[in-house]
Amino acid sequence: MKVPNLNALNKASRGQSRIQRDNLTIEHHYLFDIFIINIDSLLTERNSSFNGKVVELLVLSLALDTRDNYKAFRVEDIYKFMNDFNPEDFTKQEMLHMKIQLEHFQLDAYQSMEF
Template sequence: MYFYIEDVITFCDIHQVEVTDMKAPYFMGNGRHKKQDEDMEHNYRIYVFYSTIDLQLSELNRRFNVEAMELLILSSALDPKENFKSFGNEKICKLVEKFYADDFFELEKRNLSFQLRHYHSNISRDPNLGKISSFSEFYHKLVETGKTAIFLLVDRLIRLVLTFPVSRASTERSFHAMKVIKTSALQQN
């Protein structure tokens, strides 16, 4: 609570907003049943701050279920940051098996493991790809260098990972995104 309190107080003073004294007593109830229940700071922490945190956690848990989190964790094995520090052949194969099983034939799944070994050694030594931090920027560089034609299975997997959030979006979010895109396109014309 005290992280930015001075900034908040300064802002309130500038805009002539009354600041509550957090050390003042807090009374619950009304009339004869009115009783003192600690101070304003205690009330703020218990009834406002903790309740807000609980609501935020509930919303995050609703949006990011166990399956979505596992997908994100396994997908991070393809992340180019820090010269492919998080690369993991086993994680990537598990990603394909669990989330993209229908997109690969059985023989392709077996060949993917071998292709990933060559892919990792080839990509991690390429000076053009070492400093990239964005996954989409990395994929563009792979296309530019022709490596997508060499590592066809990895290319397909990366395209699936990059498009997965769009394909799994709720209808409401999809329509909202389309509205934003159309609005942006109309403004450009």
């Protein structure tokens, strides 16, 4: 199989203006006309598969990360998660009680060597 010279000029294909394409190399054709356009298409498709709620859920779930002595732990994020994604699972009193417990846990986690 013969490997093409990527520095050679690319021949214009159908539908392309000969004037615009005369000074472009084969490397340019593969890099810009094919590779980058396909990568851009894949990224656009991937980004559209995550709506705002899913991204917010992923960000809020980082509050449960146990690394570095619960450094990412944020009471507000867990409370927001409970309020925005599971409001029917908790009464107002339970949510207030949970917020107080989370604040106590946060203090304990930061001060305790066990965590």
